[in-house]
Amino acid sequence: MSQTSFGETLMNAAKKVLAGFGLMAAVASASAATFQTPDGLLNNFGGFDWSSSSSVLIKSYDITAQNIGSGCAVGAFGPNFTGGCTGTSDVIDVFYNSFAVAVLQAGGGNFVLPNLVQGTGGAGYEITVRANFQEKVTCLNYNCSLVSITPITGTWGIYLDNTPDAALVSQSGFGDGDQILGGSFTGGQTVAGPQGFTNPSSGLTSASVNGTTSYTNNAYILPNLNGTTVQSTLGFLGGTNGTWTQPTSWQGSGFGVGGNGLPVGDNTAFIGQADASQSFFFSVPEPTSLALTGFALLGLGLSARRRKQA
Numbered sequence: 001m002s003q004t005s006f007g008e009t010l011m012n013a014a015k016k017v018l019a020g021f022g023l024m025a026a027v028a029s030a031s032a033a034t035f036q037t038p039d040g041l042l043n044n045f046g047g048f049d050w051s052s053s054s055s056v057l058i059k060s061y062d063i064t065a066q067n068i069g070s071g072c073a074v075g076a077f078g079p080n081f082t083g084g085c086t087g088t089s090d091v092i093d094v095f096y097n098s099f100a101v102a103v104l105q106a107g108g109g110n111f112v113l114p115n116l117v118q119g120t121g122g123a124g125y126e127i128t129v130r131a132n133f134q135e136k137v138t139c140l141n142y143n144c145s146l147v148s149i150t151p152i153t154g155t156w157g158i159y160l161d162n163t164p165d166a167a168l169v170s171q172s173g174f175g176d177g178d179q180i181l182g183g184s185f186t187g188g189q190t191v192a193g194p195q196g197f198t199n200p201s202s203g204l205t206s207a208s209v210n211g212t213t214s215y216t217n218n219a220y221i222l223p224n225l226n227g228t229t230v231q232s233t234l235g236f237l238g239g240t241n242g243t244w245t246q247p248t249s250w251q252g253s254g255f256g257v258g259g260n261g262l263p264v265g266d267n268t269a270f271i272g273q274a275d276a277s278q279s280f281f282f283s284v285p286e287p288t289s290l291a292l293t294g295f296a297l298l299g300l301g302l303s304a305r306r307r308k309q310a
Helices: 002-023 287-309
Strands: 033-037 042-049 055-058 090-107 127-137 146-161 180-186 191-194 203-218 228-238 269-279
Touching: 033 127, 042 127, 127 180, 146 203
Parallel strands: none
Antiparallel strands: 033 042, 042 090, 042 269, 055 090, 055 269, 090 127, 127 146, 146 180, 146 191, 180 203, 203 228, 228 269
16 A cells, blocks of 8 residues: 555544544434535535644643753663653644635435535635644653644634635635634543654544634524533644645744744744544534424413412
């Protein structure tokens, strides 16, 4: 198996595994949501699958063995020393922009959307996401070659744009058009993996990030999803699927960038390939349930009236 197909297979397998946690397309509801798109009304909306050729920008990553210093070097305190950097932690900033390659159905499957554009260069519309969140990185051994990563907090927004202009290389055109959904990240799955001395994204990892919805544009999506759960997969692929190109700039990162999309002279920032999907969870009572509830309330009212008359 080639390196290219291995990266894609790994991410697809990770998505299937994480689907067991409800991350791909299941909507825990008695009656599913609707999504009004330029291609028509989707009656069983469950979430989005984002492009596997997208990028993630990691900022303020100070915890690699190189940056921590000689105290983490092998043999710095003798061959039997087991302390070193174990337990040292750092909080990093993560920026992620992408466009949807598919809109997911609740319970599995994708909608057929002939006018959904995947990147610039076509007539139609695009759906993009912008996310920024923080993660806690903790060294698990003396030289910090093994770390755990835990999502903490952050924000996300999803947009529908009838003038497709999102560009993965320039990292521009994301987050314009009409915002359709938005919310916050509240934590997520802790994963452990190896890291290099200069590049924390050298491994292939995938994890889940949990959050809530706080904004719903009811011109597009019904019912209102505010206060409901959203879960996402985020996989770091390391540029293995053959379609990834490192950005030349990064819109919305909060700092100026050099020719490779990174701050000039900043060795604590890194860019890598990432893949993601996002699913929404909510509960809408069936009409029959609402009717039964109404009858029950009516019955309570009648029995209260009878007791008062007696």
